[in-house]
Amino acid sequence: MDFWTVSLRILLFPSALGLCSDLFHSECYTVNGADYRGTQNQTSLENGKPCLFWNETFQHPYNTLKYPNGEGGLGDHNYCRNPDGDVSPWCYIAENEDSVYWKYCDIPSCKMPGNLGCFRDHGNPPPLTGISETSNKQTIQTCISMCRRQRYKFAGLESGFACLCGNNEDYKKHGEAPSTDCNSVCFGDHTQPCGGDGRIILFDSLIGACGGNYTMESAVIYSPDFPDTYGTGKACYWTIQVPGASAMNFNFTFFDIKDSRDMVELLDGYTKQVLVRFDGRNHPSHSFNVSLDFVILYFFSDRVNQAQGFAVVYQAFKERVVGKPKTIINQTQTELITQTTNLSINAARSSKILYVITTSPSRPTGHMPGWTVYALTALLILTILAIITKALLHVSMKSPRLSSPTSLDSCHRGSTGEIWSIFYKPSTSISIFPKKIKSPHDDRNPLVGE
Numbered sequence: 001m002d003f004w005t006v007s008l009r010i011l012l013f014p015s016a017l018g019l020c021s022d023l024f025h026s027e028c029y030t031v032n033g034a035d036y037r038g039t040q041n042q043t044s045l046e047n048g049k050p051c052l053f054w055n056e057t058f059q060h061p062y063n064t065l066k067y068p069n070g071e072g073g074l075g076d077h078n079y080c081r082n083p084d085g086d087v088s089p090w091c092y093i094a095e096n097e098d099s100v101y102w103k104y105c106d107i108p109s110c111k112m113p114g115n116l117g118c119f120r121d122h123g124n125p126p127p128l129t130g131i132s133e134t135s136n137k138q139t140i141q142t143c144i145s146m147c148r149r150q151r152y153k154f155a156g157l158e159s160g161f162a163c164l165c166g167n168n169e170d171y172k173k174h175g176e177a178p179s180t181d182c183n184s185v186c187f188g189d190h191t192q193p194c195g196g197d198g199r200i201i202l203f204d205s206l207i208g209a210c211g212g213n214y215t216m217e218s219a220v221i222y223s224p225d226f227p228d229t230y231g232t233g234k235a236c237y238w239t240i241q242v243p244g245a246s247a248m249n250f251n252f253t254f255f256d257i258k259d260s261r262d263m264v265e266l267l268d269g270y271t272k273q274v275l276v277r278f279d280g281r282n283h284p285s286h287s288f289n290v291s292l293d294f295v296i297l298y299f300f301s302d303r304v305n306q307a308q309g310f311a312v313v314y315q316a317f318k319e320r321v322v323g324k325p326k327t328i329i330n331q332t333q334t335e336l337i338t339q340t341t342n343l344s345i346n347a348a349r350s351s352k353i354l355y356v357i358t359t360s361p362s363r364p365t366g367h368m369p370g371w372t373v374y375a376l377t378a379l380l381i382l383t384i385l386a387i388i389t390k391a392l393l394h395v396s397m398k399s400p401r402l403s404s405p406t407s408l409d410s411c412h413r414g415s416t417g418e419i420w421s422i423f424y425k426p427s428t429s430i431s432i433f434p435k436k437i438k439s440p441h442d443d444r445n446p447l448v449g450e
């Protein structure tokens with residue numbers, strides 16, 4: 001049973017959690033392996049060509065003379081690297097008869113979590129049987145987003161421009177292929193691998209979602225739109241609640257945020273207090289522990305300076321740690337942000353709709369947090385409903401037989417009073433405008449009319 005079979009089982013059967021805590025520890029967290037720093041020194045493990053040393057490839061553009069400070073992971077070694085933003089790590093090889101002087105490396109340990117692999121597609125039936133589309137602007141995330149919107153579990157890309165969605169657990173039915181078979185560049189982003197001819201590269205459609213709820217003991221959470229650059233004006237929340245956990249370790253294995261107003265925060269899930277904040281100036285440099293079983297991850301982006309975002313691995317520990325205070329234990333690399341935020345949640349219940357009004361944690365002003373948008377949407381719907389109701393009532397107003405009920409005299413104000421008195425008839429009582437009932441003299445509500 002290989003790595004991904006195991007992780008898929010875990011995803012499908014959450015009760016089987018805790019079997020394996022290293023599930024999400026890949027050597028790469030970027031889709032093109034730009035962060036690969038492993039030690040594979042031939043193009044594939046079986047019958048691969050040996051790589052040349054970067055400190056000896058002076059006839060080529062990439063060598064340690066040109067990049068003496070370890071840029072792109074180059075150094076006095078011959079390990080596969082991706083210093084030029086290609087679709088995967090590669091290395092120079094001793095030129096052979098076809099004058100091929102470099103090759104992509106097939107590195108089994110370098111597959112970002114959520115990249116399920118490269119598979120054969122004989123088309124009949126295809127590995128994913130949901131909807132599909134083609135686009136000459138295809139990127140991995142445009143495909144994943146489409147599949148996620150349609151509630152598919154998997155997204156697959158082929159030949160650089162085709163996107164397929166599906167829930168087919170048997171996507172391996174035609175067999176797996178070397179990762180280098182899936183290195184056709186995406187038409188919309190030449191640094192991303194988008195499958196190949198008869199080869200589909202598969203992704204979990206949760207990658208790059210804006211928000212989610214995690215209860216697994218270990219997982220990787222990516223910034224919204226990953227591996228594309230994150231969108232503007234995002235405000236995303238992920239809850240991480242692992243029952244029985246005594247602490248959680250967080251490791252930002254990849255972090256690319258340049259704008260000081262774009263940020264990632266961890267909040268105490270219970271008190272909504274900000275535990276730590278990272279932004280364009282303050283990058284995470286070590287992993288750290290939080291002694292909680294409930295943490296909220298928050299991401300915010302403003303309207304400028306997009307970047308690729310982050311990948312964070314969390315790992316919950318179940319064993320009881322005695323004698324430790326029930327707050328953050330240790331935070332080696334950042335100052336603890338003492339400012340407590342006010343994530344006050346006012347839930348107001350009407351007969352049909354629960355709307356939640358909230359302020360966002362220490363968010364720069366001028367942007368709405370996601371939950372407020374829902375609240376406003378709910379109010380907008382209610383408003384529209386009320387307007388429609390009023391319009392209908394106007395029609396019925398034309399009937400002279402409309403009589404004024406006696407039970408709600410306080411609403412009685414001229415012609416509009418009659419409308420509202422109908423509106424508030426006990427049998428059809430709508431309680432979302434209590435103000436209207438309580439203060440009959442306040443008729444500035446646009447719903448009341450002239």
Ligand SMILES: *[C@@H]1O[C@H](CO)[C@@H](O)[C@H](O)[C@H]1NC(C)=O
Nearest residue numbers: 039040041042049050051078
């Ligand atoms: C690759 O690395 C292994 C172990 O580190 C070493 O034994 C082998 O000689 C290396 N091969 C090349 C071509 O450098």
Ligand SMILES: *[C@@H]1O[C@H](CO)[C@@H](O)[C@H](O)[C@H]1NC(C)=O
Nearest residue numbers: 053054055056075076077078
């Ligand atoms: C390149 O680095 C390797 C490993 O440190 C070393 O053995 C080799 O002599 C170096 N080559 C040159 C030209 O410096």
Ligand SMILES: *[C@@H]1O[C@H](CO)[C@@H](O)[C@H](O)[C@H]1NC(C)=O
Nearest residue numbers: 209210211212213214238239
């Ligand atoms: C996460 O849980 C909350 C509360 O149970 C729910 O409202 C929200 O829709 C969930 N989010 C996702 C992405 O499932």
Ligand SMILES: *[C@@H]1O[C@H](CO)[C@@H](O)[C@H](O)[C@H]1NC(C)=O
Nearest residue numbers: 026027251252253286287288
């Ligand atoms: C965090 O992740 C990086 C990259 O995978 C790894 O090298 C490092 O060892 C991890 N740190 C801890 C404390 O697990």
Ligand SMILES: *[C@@H]1O[C@H](CO)[C@@H](O)[C@H](O)[C@H]1NC(C)=O
Nearest residue numbers: 247249287288289317321330
């Ligand atoms: C976090 O906690 C684990 C388990 O208690 C421990 O092994 C690890 O060293 C801790 N890491 C840090 C950075 O404190």
Ligand SMILES: *[C@@H]1O[C@H](CO)[C@@H](O)[C@H](O)[C@H]1NC(C)=O
Nearest residue numbers: 286288328329330331332333
């Ligand atoms: C955090 O850990 C570092 C070493 O890892 C230690 O020097 C420091 O005292 C610790 N701080 C707290 C508040 O425990």
Ligand SMILES: *[C@@H]1O[C@H](CO)[C@@H](O)[C@H](O)[C@H]1NC(C)=O
Nearest residue numbers: 339340341342343344345359
């Ligand atoms: C949170 O809001 C409440 C009322 O909205 C206010 O009384 C309180 O001072 C606020 N707390 C902080 C830390 O801003």
